[in-house]
Amino acid sequence: xxxxxxxxxxxxxxxxxxxxxxxxxxxxxxxxxxxxxxxxxxxxxxxxxxxxxxxxxxxxxxxxxxxxxxxxxxxxxxxxxxxxxxxxxxxxxxxxxxxxxxxxxxxxxxxxxxxxxxxxxxxxxxxxxxxxxxxxxxxxxxxxxxxxxxxxxxxxxxxxxxxxxxxxxxxxxxxxxxxxxxxxxxxxxxxxx
Numbered sequence: 001x002x003x004x005x006x007x008x009x010x011x012x013x014x015x016x017x018x019x020x021x022x023x024x025x026x027x028x029x030x031x032x033x034x035x036x037x038x039x040x041x042x043x044x045x046x047x048x049x050x051x052x053x054x055x056x057x058x059x060x061x062x063x064x065x066x067x068x069x070x071x072x073x074x075x076x077x078x079x080x081x082x083x084x085x086x087x088x089x090x091x092x093x094x095x096x097x098x099x100x101x102x103x104x105x106x107x108x109x110x111x112x113x114x115x116x117x118x119x120x121x122x123x124x125x126x127x128x129x130x131x132x133x134x135x136x137x138x139x140x141x142x143x144x145x146x147x148x149x150x151x152x153x154x155x156x157x158x159x160x161x162x163x164x165x166x167x168x169x170x171x172x173x174x175x176x177x178x179x180x181x182x183x184x185x186x187x188x189x190x191x192x193x
Contacts, residue, residue: 002163003051006119006149009161015031021124021154036122037115041071043092043114045116046109046131047161049050050081052175053168063105068172077107084088084110090127092116105135118149126153 007015012056017025028035038044044067052069061080067073077096084095088111095111114127134146143165150158 001118002161003049005121006047006123006147006161007159009123014155014157015123018152018154018156021151028117028124031115033120033122036117036120038117038120042115045092045112045125046075046094046096046129047133047145047149048116048119053170053172055069057171066172066189069173070175077105084108090114094129103136103177105133107131107133107135109133124151124154126151128153137167138164141167166173168169 012016033039038050044050050067050069052067054068055066057064057066061078062080063077065075065077067075075093075096077098079098081097082099084097088095090111090117092111092113094105094109096109098105098107100106109131110129112125112127112129114125114129116125117123117124117131126158128151130150132148132150136146137142140142145163145165147161147163148158149155149161
């Protein structure tokens, strides 16, 4: 679903890409995503999800999301501060601060390193990416995530995506992205490296 194409609910040409954003997207489509960081076991970033389960923990001052896939990584959403630090160290996951509006967790994330892709399709992001997420539970079995994507380098205006995913019961299992990995050499051959 949205892991493959975050813009799956949009028709061709509806995502408001800048000239640079469209150029990068078309290049990635043409070369079948040969330089996708996730294919090299690097973090997926925000809002991209891998197709594996995750587990969300709420503590008094932080929400932590553990990811089964990719590289068993985690994301922290700080609930005990209202502003992002002034001297952010850019990262794959960015700096996330959250607050509750009724039953909805609202998360504001900036501070990205500019290396992530929004999805497998290759929708680009820059270090100016700003993501607003609104997590809610429309019913017992589902998690709803409303995402606003802002990136003045890659998109002419903010655009929105709504994902509804099932809530699974159970434990995360071990997943090691590089164990017995055989794909990168083929990707490098395609790139001519």
